[in-house]
Amino acid sequence: MTNPASLGAIDARRLIARKKLSPVELAQACIAQVETLDHAVNALIARDFDGMLEGAKKAETAVMSGAPLGALHGLPFAVKDMIDVTGLPTTFGSEAFANNIATGDDAIVAAMRAAGGLPMGKTNTPEWSAGGNTRNRVNGVTANPYDLTRTCAGSSGGSAVALACDYAPLATGSDTGGSLRNPAAYCGIVGYRPSPGVVPGNTRAAGLIPMPTSGPMARSVADAGLMLSVLARPDRNDPFTTVIDGQTPWDAASFANLPRRDLSSLRIAVTEDYGFAPTETLIRDHFRAILPKLAPFLGEVTEAIPDCTDADRIFSVLRGVQFLGVHAKLYDETPDQVGPNVADNVREGRSYSAEDVAQAIFAQGRYHRDWQAFFELHDFIISPAVTISPRPWRELYPTEIDGTPTKSYYHWLAMAYASTIPGHPSITIPCGMDANGMPFGLQIVGRRHDDLGVLAVAAELEAIIAGTDLAVPAPDFAALRTAPPLSQADEFLTFN
Known part of the structure; x- marks a missing residue:
């Protein structure tokens, strides 16, 4: 019999509605997974199992009484440690x-x-989501379940x-330069970065910079769509969320019922690096190897890129401004409580002049217009999600790639922030194991x-991949159960 914890969100929700799966049974199965595996990976750094079980009992009562059921009725979800959950x-x-x-x-x-x-x-994150390696001095490091010596990326690494x-079956994530897409890629799951405003942030710090956004993470595209249907709500607190007569221009319910999409009719641009990543x-070799397996299902496939001139500079300056605005006081008053990545960003932000900004x-405005012109000629872009295969987690960030020095601790995230700058929706789906077995x-x-189109196309590709040798297996749970506690590892809490 399938372990209830292994069920996807849609399947579990359907079984709950049909009274074939108890929400309590599902909650207990999820708790068992945490209790037998988390010592090895350190993903869930705060727990409310009593509260979840109490909620599961109420959910079960609602099912048995025939009460109306919500879209996520009885489904456990994990929350990235960047947003609040009462009492945690x-x-x-x-x-x-x-x-x-x-x-x-x-x-x-x-x-x-x-x-x-x-x-x-709550799931682990780098300090203030700064960086692509999930480790901090409070909760330690989170390891990749496919290789406990390697990083799970970040910043939504604990969720992945x-x-x-x-x-x-579901977890929250957030993304500026790939923070939910990169860990999704490294952990064989799905991470979706929506268009600005689709998932409103009621506490958006910088009202004029749309780069940060929250988004759904799941084990399938359809499950991510189900979660997005709940998150994509009207909220005027976010300046990028359009609300007219109490409604958004996008139909949130459509995300829960993705339409079929004819891939053979699409004009697809493919790129290994956007010309600058x-x-x-x-990574290039793996991408070149998988394209011939996908191309027969696609329409017109062309190697092409939008104009990404100044991408590194745009991202660096706008990112630095955001960190300076949020973290400068903390850095000035308690520098001993600020980690290296946040400190670097604050210092970098201060190095920029008003003219630089x-x-x-x-x-960024020119960049955006260039991308719109590109998408008049192409329907979608397909690329690798990350520039490198997972590195050891003890490496705070990659200082070089194939022998060439990186420009900053976030330069290796360029494959993701290429589309962040113009605010285009993007999704990461698993597609094979690379030469390192990751x-x-x-x-x-x-x-x-x-957003609906991106999800629909991703679901079609996901189905194709599932029928090939590119399907990504689950981690070796038996090996994780017997692994030593990650907390015993050198450098678990320190950065040397």
């Missing part, structure tokens, strides 16, 4: 907030609760690992606000 710590991975307990739910958590979802706990290990040979903003993520980018 929100540490942001920061020593300054190690004892911070949330007194209310973030709007995303509240929306998922209202749809019947059951928060199980929780999904890969069957802790829950520092991509290692191993103005040039970056105007360059999951490979395929990235699909669509037109701005064609």
